Amino acid sequence: MPIRHGVRIARIDVVRGIRKNTATRLFWIRILLYVGLVGVPGLLAGYVAYLGGQELAAGRSLASIETVELFRTIVAFVWAFAFLIVTFRTVGGRGYPTTARVLLATVPVRDVVLGILLAEMAFATIWMVPFAVASGVGFAVGAGTLSPLLTVPATAAVVIASTVVIGFTVGIILRQFATRVGFVVRHKAALSLLLIATYFMLLTTDRLELLFESLAPAMRSSPIGWGGDLSVLGMPGVDPSPGLAIGWIGLAALLVPTLVVVGGRVAAFHWLSDPSVPVEPSSERVGPPVPVERSGILTVVIPALVGKPMGALVRVAWWRAIRAPMKFVYVAYPLLFVGAILVDVIETGGVPASLPAVVLIAVAWGSGVLFVLNPLGDQGRALPATIMTGITGRQFVRGHLLATLLVTLPLGLVATIATVLVSPLDSATALVVVLLCPAVIVASATLAVGIGTAFPRFTATSVTRSTRVVLPSSVAVLAYSVTFGLGIGSGAAVYSQEVRQLAATFLSWALPFGLSVSTGLLYSGSIVILVPVLFTPFLAYRYAVRRFDAVTLD
Amino acid sequence: MDRPSETDGETGSGSETPIASSRGDTDDSLAIETDGLRKVYGETVAVEGLDLTVPRGVAYAFLGPNGSGKTTTMRLLTTLTRPTAGSARVLGVDIANRNPIARRVGYLPEESPLFVELTGREMLTYVADLRDIPTHEADDRIATLLDRFGLSSRADDRIESYSKGMRQKLALVQSMLHDPELLVLDEPTAGLDPRATRTIEDVIVELADRGVTIFLSTHVLSVADELADIVGVIHDGRLVAEGDPASLERRGQRGDERSLEAAFLSVTGDENADGWNDGSGAKTGESTDSPGEG
Numbered sequence: 001m002p003i004r005h006g007v008r009i010a011r012i013d014v015v016r017g018i019r020k021n022t023a024t025r026l027f028w029i030r031i032l033l034y035v036g037l038v039g040v041p042g043l044l045a046g047y048v049a050y051l052g053g054q055e056l057a058a059g060r061s062l063a064s065i066e067t068v069e070l071f072r073t074i075v076a077f078v079w080a081f082a083f084l085i086v087t088f089r090t091v092g093g094r095g096y097p098t099t100a101r102v103l104l105a106t107v108p109v110r111d112v113v114l115g116i117l118l119a120e121m122a123f124a125t126i127w128m129v130p131f132a133v134a135s136g137v138g139f140a141v142g143a144g145t146l147s148p149l150l151t152v153p154a155t156a157a158v159v160i161a162s163t164v165v166i167g168f169t170v171g172i173i174l175r176q177f178a179t180r181v182g183f184v185v186r187h188k189a190a191l192s193l194l195l196i197a198t199y200f201m202l203l204t205t206d207r208l209e210l211l212f213e214s215l216a217p218a219m220r221s222s223p224i225g226w227g228g229d230l231s232v233l234g235m236p237g238v239d240p241s242p243g244l245a246i247g248w249i250g251l252a253a254l255l256v257p258t259l260v261v262v263g264g265r266v267a268a269f270h271w272l273s274d275p276s277v278p279v280e281p282s283s284e285r286v287g288p289p290v291p292v293e294r295s296g297i298l299t300v301v302i303p304a305l306v307g308k309p310m311g312a313l314v315r316v317a318w319w320r321a322i323r324a325p326m327k328f329v330y331v332a333y334p335l336l337f338v339g340a341i342l343v344d345v346i347e348t349g350g351v352p353a354s355l356p357a358v359v360l361i362a363v364a365w366g367s368g369v370l371f372v373l374n375p376l377g378d379q380g381r382a383l384p385a386t387i388m389t390g391i392t393g394r395q396f397v398r399g400h401l402l403a404t405l406l407v408t409l410p411l412g413l414v415a416t417i418a419t420v421l422v423s424p425l426d427s428a429t430a431l432v433v434v435l436l437c438p439a440v441i442v443a444s445a446t447l448a449v450g451i452g453t454a455f456p457r458f459t460a461t462s463v464t465r466s467t468r469v470v471l472p473s474s475v476a477v478l479a480y481s482v483t484f485g486l487g488i489g490s491g492a493a494v495y496s497q498e499v500r501q502l503a504a505t506f507l508s509w510a511l512p513f514g515l516s517v518s519t520g521l522l523y524s525g526s527i528v529i530l531v532p533v534l535f536t537p538f539l540a541y542r543y544a545v546r547r548f549d550a551v552t553l554d
Numbered sequence: 555m556d557r558p559s560e561t562d563g564e565t566g567s568g569s570e571t572p573i574a575s576s577r578g579d580t581d582d583s584l585a586i587e588t589d590g591l592r593k594v595y596g597e598t599v600a601v602e603g604l605d606l607t608v609p610r611g612v613a614y615a616f617l618g619p620n621g622s623g624k625t626t627t628m629r630l631l632t633t634l635t636r637p638t639a640g641s642a643r644v645l646g647v648d649i650a651n652r653n654p655i656a657r658r659v660g661y662l663p664e665e666s667p668l669f670v671e672l673t674g675r676e677m678l679t680y681v682a683d684l685r686d687i688p689t690h691e692a693d694d695r696i697a698t699l700l701d702r703f704g705l706s707s708r709a710d711d712r713i714e715s716y717s718k719g720m721r722q723k724l725a726l727v728q729s730m731l732h733d734p735e736l737l738v739l740d741e742p743t744a745g746l747d748p749r750a751t752r753t754i755e756d757v758i759v760e761l762a763d764r765g766v767t768i769f770l771s772t773h774v775l776s777v778a779d780e781l782a783d784i785v786g787v788i789h790d791g792r793l794v795a796e797g798d799p800a801s802l803e804r805r806g807q808r809g810d811e812r813s814l815e816a817a818f819l820s821v822t823g824d825e826n827a828d829g830w831n832d833g834s835g836a837k838t839g840e841s842t843d844s845p846g847e848g
Contacts, residue, residue: 303683312683316669316676323671323712384634385667385728389684390656549652552635554595 005107009115013098014122026455029475038130046134053142056237067238072220072228075155077212079224082128082163083170086120090171091178094120096271104271110264117164117260124160132156139235147234154249155231162252165259169266176270189326200333201340223251306402309391313399314406317371327469331369334362356419356433361488363415364440367408368448368480373472375400375449375544376551377456380470384553393548397449397541404445412441432495443537444484450540451480453547487533493526500526582646585610585736585767586631590640593626593791600626602791603640608784610645610735613758613768615782617775619822623791624771625664628740631769632661645735657685660734664741666725670714674705674724677713681728692731699727703753719750726754730761737761739770743777755781775814785814787821795821 021030052062063070089095094116097103103112136152139145178184184191202208219225226248229240298318303311321328338359345351371378375396379386386396416437420430457473492499500519508516586608593601601623608614618624629635631644633652642649645658668677675696682692700706703723713721722742730737742758743751751774758781762768772778778785779799787795787802795802795817802817 308683308686308689312680316672316680319676320669320671380669381663381665382667382669384632384661384663385681385725386684387634387652388632388656388659388661388729389681390653391684392653552633553629554635 003114005111006114006118009097009103009107009112010118010122013115013119016098017119017123026473026475033475033478038127042130042134045131046138049135049138049148050142051138053139053144053148053235055142056235057143057145059237068228068232068240069220070228071232071238071240072225073216075159075227075231076216076219076222076225079159079163079227080219082124082159083167086124086164086167087171087174089120090168091175095168095171095175100271109268109271110261113168113264113267114260117168117263120164120168121160124164128156128160129153143236145234145236148231151233152231155227158227158230158249158252161256165256165263169259169263172263172266172270176266176273180270180273197339200337201343203340223248226251302402302406306398307395309389309395310399310402313396314403317400317403321371324469327471328370331366334365338362351419351423353423353425355423356416356425356430357492359415359419360412360433360437360440363408363412364444364488365481365484367404367412367441368444368484369472369477370408370445371404372400372445372449373452373476373480374457374470375452376548377452377458377470377473380458380460383551387551393545396548397453397544400449401442401445405442408441408445409438412437440488443487443534446537447483447487447540448476448480449544450536450542451476451483453544455479483533483536486529487536490526490530490533493522494530583609584643584646585612586614586642586644586769588631588640588642591627591630591637591642592639593623593630593635594638599791601630601637604788604791604793606786606793608767608769610767611762611765612783613762613770613781615778615785616769616771616788617773617778617785617818618771618788622788622822624788625740626791627788628661628738628769628771632656632659632738634661657732658735660729660732660737662726662729662737662739662742664744666721667728668713668721668725671712673710673712674700674716674720675709677724678728678731682731685732687732695731695733696727699730702757703727719746722746723750723753726757734766736767736769739768741771741773743772743774751777775818779814787818789822 021027055062056067061067065073097112097116132153132155136148136150139148139152178188199208202211220228226244229242230245230248232238232240233242233245298311298315302314305311306314341352341355341358345355376383413434417434420434423430425433452472455473455476457470457476460470489503493503497519500522504517504519504522507522511517584607586606588604588606591601591604591606592599604623604627606627616624616627626635630637630649631642633649633655637649644655647654647658649655669680672680678696678700679692682696687695697706700709703726705720705723705727708716708720713724716724726739726742729739737758739758742754746754755777758768758770762781762783768781770777770781782799784796785799785802786793795805797805799814802821803814805817805820
């Protein structure tokens with residue numbers, strides 16, 4: 001009975017997940033994203049496996065360490081990555097069943113847990129299967145043996161089953177801590193930002209890599225690395241331990257059902273416990289009263305300069321941002337990279353010549369995501385009220401651009417000039433960077449407003465059970481970032497021979513089948529990319545204005 | 555309220571006798587006139603050949619089961635969705651022209667259109683500024699309306715701390731800040747307690763008495779009976795009955811039973827019509843955004 005319930009719950013969960021991604025006008029974009037993120041890397045993994053198989057068949061080593069040790073390391077890191085993903089998903093929305101009130105009142109908790117676990121295994125399979133199958137086929141063809149066709153997918157299956165049950169249980173425990181401990185609940189936004197900042201600092205200062213390097217020996221000799229032996233069982237030129245391979249399967253066979261039971265107990269405790277803070281809005285005051293003062297910059301100066309409708313848009317964008325800062329977590333990403341460079345500057349005492357450009361790129365990218373990457377969706381339920389005021393598309397778009405540029409233009413200029421002054425940049429390049437600064441920031445915001453209105457997102461995302469924010473759609477973020485990156489990258493390549501040389505070297509190293517790219521080709525290609533990209537902000541602005549003028553609630 | 559002379563107690567759609575006195579030319583006496591209005595979402599027909607006329611200065615209650623096309627009709631009239639076929643004029647303006655309609659019409663959607671991070675006063679100031687209402691006029695009007703709706707003491711609290719009734723009242727205030735000639739109200743009293751319902755009903759009566767045209771949808775028959783000069787019943791996207799409440803009640807009379815509810819059940823042809831209720835304000839069935847909502 002629990003299995004039947006669990007399978008049914010999982011099936012509904014998976015169908016919902018698939019429909020959510022397919023019953024949308026962005027279906028083909030999502031398919032492209034899947035192909036780009038999974039299909040193409042999967043094929044590359046298969047190609048690398050093919051080359052590796054050939055090397056092994058020829059009796060050559062793949063790395064400085066023993067081949068079996070290499071595979072233990074790879075499997076251990078894949079296992080750790082999958083475990084972290086499942087854990088994070090569980091701490092987030094997956095750690096609480098959808099339609100929980102119905103489910104928990106209808107079937108035992110263990111059935112619900114089983115359903116969630118099976119659904120998570122299905123979702124993990126969707127992501128991992130292309131890699132596992134392509135790698136298995138690649139090894140098999142390269143090494144001329146059939147065994148990888150079985151052992152690599154079998155390894156992936158054990159990784160999926162074990163990481164899901166262990167990650168879910170650990171995630172539920174962390175979730176209990178994050179949602180029921182008063183201090184954590186009260187300071188969750190600050191703590192989340194601190195965690196993200198720490199992660200990025202570790203990542204960008206190479207400390208994470210050092211951490212992994214120091215952990216690698218322990219990881220590959222621990223049970224999570226034993227899967228490496230299973231994955232290369234029967235491969236020529238490798239000497240895996242059949243005992244460890246069988247032991248790995250046996251351990252998983254023991255752990256998975258045990259942790260399904262343990263996970264059920266832990267989930268029951270978490271789901272049925274009282275929250276630390278009221279979930280429903282209380283009738284008490286939220287924050288101090290904020291009377292309207294028509295005497296400040298926001299209520300008098302800006303409306304006097306740009307008109308009341310645009311002034312109102314700027315004012316409300318800023319107030320809402322200050323009062324719900326979680327939705328601006330995107331903006332922090334590039335700033336963390338800049339922060340990491342600044343840490344490096346402080347540690348080494350030297351300012352790299354690239355710092356002003358990096359700062360400019362960070363602020364310009366942030367300019368696009370601050371208020372303009374989802375102007376329609378950000379209106380939420382208030383959209384009909386805003387439309388019915390009769391405000392024009394031009395006012396709406398300019399108001400949002402102004403809300404962004406009043407922050408990012410001065411910030412970008414000050415930061416760029418300050419870093420130019422302390423950097424060893426030659427004066428001509430320094431002048432170009434400073435002069436380009438306002439243009440790049442304005443162009444980024446204008447580009448974003450067009451992309452944001454083309455791919456709006458209206459549904460709120462649960463940050464926690466009681467906090468929901470409307471973030472820009474992933475398609476909008478991706479489309480904006482790619483266009484922005486193409487503009488910056490091609491512009492830099494057109495301007496600088498050094499950049500072209502660097503890019504040519506990198507591409508020649510990265511491209512398969514011995515392909516290479518000359519600096520001349522890069523120069524021509526960059527011009528071909530840059531020219532249309534320079535026009536996109538104008539087109540984006542026109543599109544956004546027209547889109548708002550004709551926007552409906554359909 | 556002055557009730558207009560009784561109109562034809564029944565109208566059909568499409569080929570049946572239209573009520574409108576004129577088609578093609580603007581009739582200044584009409585607040586709303588639609589001609590064969592049709593809206594299709596995919597394969598779902600939300601509104602089918604709707605011919606509707608609402609004289610200026612009347613309160614018109616638009617009734618219908620869930621999914622009958624009420625909300626879609628309101629969105630069509632307020633330019634928030636585009637018709638698949640047919641035409642409509644609101645205050646003499648074709649619904650293809652949003653801005654002239656927006657300037658003269660107030661709209662209260664079913665879900666309160668508010669930024670919950672703002673205070674009530676900030677939200678109203680935002681709407682007033684978007685409408686470019688002169689500052690002193692806006693401040694005076696906001697203060698008066700907040701007082702009228704009993705919201706003054708909480709005006710500087712964030713909306714996220716408001717109850718549903720307070721949010722609904724605030725939403726109604728934002729829809730009438732610019733002194734509209736026509737108010738389109740989608741379920742203005744849905745889910746409210748009796749006191750909040752009474753406040754909103756009183757304001758609607760006051761507005762109607764001042765000559766503001768009211769076009770409201772409701773599931774609460776007592777509200778329609780009490781407020782409306784004309785009641786229209788929409789079913790499966792078609793206007794199936796129209797008239798003043800008394801004439802509709804006569805039409806639905808069954809033996810001794812004579813009520814708007816009996817009339818509704820009669821014209822919609824389903825005594826277990828989903829979403830119908832007895833006036834408690836609680837709507838049955840699940841509300842959806844679109845298509846076919848309301």
